[in-house]
Amino acid sequence: MSSRTVEMELKTPTLDAEGRVRHAPLGVSNSAYDDGVDSERMLVNIGPQHPATHGVLRLVLELEGETVLRCIPHIGYLHSGFEKLGEYRQYNQLIPLTDRTDYLSPMANNVGLALAVEKLMGIELTERCKVLRVIACEMSRVISHIVWLGTTGIDLGAYTPFLWSFQERERIYDLQEAWTGARLTTSLTRVGGLMADIPEGWEDGLREFCRTFPSTLDEVDTMFTRNAIWIGRTQDVGVMSREDAINYSLSGPMLRASGVDYDVRKDRPYLDYETYDFDVPVGEHGDIYDRYTVRMEEMRQSTRILEQALDRLRPGPINVDDPRVILPPKSRAMSDMEAMIYHFKQVMEGVKPPAGEAYMGIENPKGELGYYMVSDGSAKPVRWRIRPPSFINISALPHMCEGALLSDVIAINASVDIVMGEVDR
Amino acid sequence: MTATAEPAALSPSVARLRARFGEAILGAAVVCGDTIVHVANGQAHDILAWLRDDPAEQFNYLTDITAVEYRDPELPLEVVYQLRSLDRKADLRVKIPLDPTKDLEVATVWDLWKGADWLEREAYDMFGVVFTGHPDLRRLLMWETYVEGYPLRKSFPLRGHFNRAEQTRQALGANPEAHYSMEELSIAEAYTELPADMRERLARGERGVLR
Numbered sequence: 001m002s003s004r005t006v007e008m009e010l011k012t013p014t015l016d017a018e019g020r021v022r023h024a025p026l027g028v029s030n031s032a033y034d035d036g037v038d039s040e041r042m043l044v045n046i047g048p049q050h051p052a053t054h055g056v057l058r059l060v061l062e063l064e065g066e067t068v069l070r071c072i073p074h075i076g077y078l079h080s081g082f083e084k085l086g087e088y089r090q091y092n093q094l095i096p097l098t099d100r101t102d103y104l105s106p107m108a109n110n111v112g113l114a115l116a117v118e119k120l121m122g123i124e125l126t127e128r129c130k131v132l133r134v135i136a137c138e139m140s141r142v143i144s145h146i147v148w149l150g151t152t153g154i155d156l157g158a159y160t161p162f163l164w165s166f167q168e169r170e171r172i173y174d175l176q177e178a179w180t181g182a183r184l185t186t187s188l189t190r191v192g193g194l195m196a197d198i199p200e201g202w203e204d205g206l207r208e209f210c211r212t213f214p215s216t217l218d219e220v221d222t223m224f225t226r227n228a229i230w231i232g233r234t235q236d237v238g239v240m241s242r243e244d245a246i247n248y249s250l251s252g253p254m255l256r257a258s259g260v261d262y263d264v265r266k267d268r269p270y271l272d273y274e275t276y277d278f279d280v281p282v283g284e285h286g287d288i289y290d291r292y293t294v295r296m297e298e299m300r301q302s303t304r305i306l307e308q309a310l311d312r313l314r315p316g317p318i319n320v321d322d323p324r325v326i327l328p329p330k331s332r333a334m335s336d337m338e339a340m341i342y343h344f345k346q347v348m349e350g351v352k353p354p355a356g357e358a359y360m361g362i363e364n365p366k367g368e369l370g371y372y373m374v375s376d377g378s379a380k381p382v383r384w385r386i387r388p389p390s391f392i393n394i395s396a397l398p399h400m401c402e403g404a405l406l407s408d409v410i411a412i413n414a415s416v417d418i419v420m421g422e423v424d425r
Numbered sequence: 426m427t428a429t430a431e432p433a434a435l436s437p438s439v440a441r442l443r444a445r446f447g448e449a450i451l452g453a454a455v456v457c458g459d460t461i462v463h464v465a466n467g468q469a470h471d472i473l474a475w476l477r478d479d480p481a482e483q484f485n486y487l488t489d490i491t492a493v494e495y496r497d498p499e500l501p502l503e504v505v506y507q508l509r510s511l512d513r514k515a516d517l518r519v520k521i522p523l524d525p526t527k528d529l530e531v532a533t534v535w536d537l538w539k540g541a542d543w544l545e546r547e548a549y550d551m552f553g554v555v556f557t558g559h560p561d562l563r564r565l566l567m568w569e570t571y572v573e574g575y576p577l578r579k580s581f582p583l584r585g586h587f588n589r590a591e592q593t594r595q596a597l598g599a600n601p602e603a604h605y606s607m608e609e610l611s612i613a614e615a616y617t618e619l620p621a622d623m624r625e626r627l628a629r630g631e632r633g634v635l636r
Contacts, residue, residue, distance in 0.1 A: 249540025395543035
């Protein structure tokens with residue numbers, strides 16, 4: 001994505017000769033309104049219960065005319081204290097909590113947590129488990145991005161792509177349900193493996209999805225990418241420069257849209273991501289439009305990864321052969337004394353990593369999701385820190401909204417792709 | 426099961442840090458393949474600034490700030506910085522040990538990384554670590570008038586300091602106007618239009634006291 005070509009083809013009055021968006025008719029010029037009009041500043045409260053805040057985000061805005069002078073975000077309405085709760089839970093009992101943070105990509109969160117504990121314990125996974133986890137992560141990316149696409153379209157007044165994208169989401173949720181038994185709270189992983197293998201014939205469903213899904217993306221592409229309204233609402237709005245994006249610790253599509261080529265899958269590979277052939281889309285302008293194109297391309301790349309993962313899926317065990325973390329088969333636990341002891345210790349005491357600490361970052365759909373686990377050798381973590389990508393991305397919202405128009409606030413907020421469950425944890 | 430055969434080598438940054446800051450580097454270790462450096466609180470800001478700006482280090486990306494309190498009361502409470510160099514693809518974990526029985530105070534790194542803003546506010550909110558020099562150190566996840574303490578401290582019970590009845594009483598008696606701060610109300614000068622008793626309640630702000 002080296003240069004923009006789309007807007008040059010458009011000869012709509014919202015764009016000037018160089019193809020830049022014209023904000024002049026909307027912008028509030030101070031000098032024009034100085035005479036006779038009282039320049040009293042206005043206080044506008046958005047949320048917490050407002051559909052365009054994508055959950056329970058509350059923004060207090062200071063306006064002059066339509067221009068935002070100051071934006072004060074308030075969060076915490078969904079604070080559940082997961083990190084505190086985690087200190088009273090065994091490691092495998094944290095996995096259901098991770099479902100409920102970023103609930104649009106629960107399978108990827110599960111994988112991240114299991115990887116962090118496995119890093120702490122030095123566990124090497126089985127080949128099939130790694131491939132299945134890659135499938136889980138990429139399915140989550142598609143789900144999360146497609147919900148983002150639909151809801152952002154609605155925020156900017158486009159209803160049709162929302163229906164298309166939610167139709168696709170339904171298909172991939174069916175696959176997720178067939179594998180894990182749940183559509184939202186998957187709890188897919190266990191330390192050292194997975195809760196369940198994929199059911200028979202499941203690969204065919206995913207292959208079919210990978211084959212047909214890109215055509216839906218093409219349809220959305222037709223609706224948005226060269227659409228004058230879409231371009232007018234998104235280009236040069238909510239710009240984060242390359243330097244700012246790094247300085248504000250942005251991650252994921254937000255960082256890459258600003259031209260920083262950083263993807264955890266490429267730069268700190270896990271689950272053998274370095275052996276998959278995929279590209280990392282990088283934007284240039286750091287505005288909403290680039291975030292849109294980056295996410296669109298990421299979905300196509302995810303389909304590529306999914307197809308490759310399906311190709312290399314071989315029969316084999318999904319769990320490591322390690323009685324410290326994995327329950328023995330029930331039949332053995334009932335007949336073999338040693339297996340029964342392991343079963344008893346697993347159920348009564350849980351997984352016990354050695355004293356130490358590990359930080360594991362994975363490339364989640366929203367950005368870098370980090371789990372920082374500190375263990376003192378007992379079955380419950382001393383500290384379970386979630387590095388929530390959308391929390392850190394949304395903290396740059398005031399910076400992006402300053403000087404923008406009120407209607408742009410909705411667009412900018414949508415472009416960050418937040419899930420309040422994760423922001424507040 | 427095979428343990429990951431990662432070489433337990435210290436990051437080369439540690440030797441450079443020792444050469445530059447000497448005594449202020451309290452210790453270094455490799456745990457699970459990651460290098461951890463303990464630094465003295467007094468010079469922490471200088472060290473972090475140097476790590477960001479030195480051409481050999483270039484830790485330009487602040488991944489995370491958090492704090493850790495151990496169950497063992499003998500161990501220090503640590504403020505943890507996860508640093509990353511996007512260009513060198515290197516990571517470093519810097520820790521500042523603090524005495525949990527004393528006031529927790531470290532210098533802010535907001536002037537180095539703007540991303541530290543909310544991360545420091547969260548660490549303050551959850552642990553009571555005061556980041557001196559932070560421009561807006563308010564509670565973030567808990568509401569501003571929350572008085573039960575700092576939830577992630579080990580001395581904080583899972584259900585909070587107050588009993589359920591007291592928590593319910595305070596929730597029902599909450600002052601809805603207090604959802605706007607004085608600063609926010611001053612935007613539209615809405616503060617002057619409030620009735621006197623409401624103004625008084627707002628000025629008090631507090632909803633309860635720790636007993």
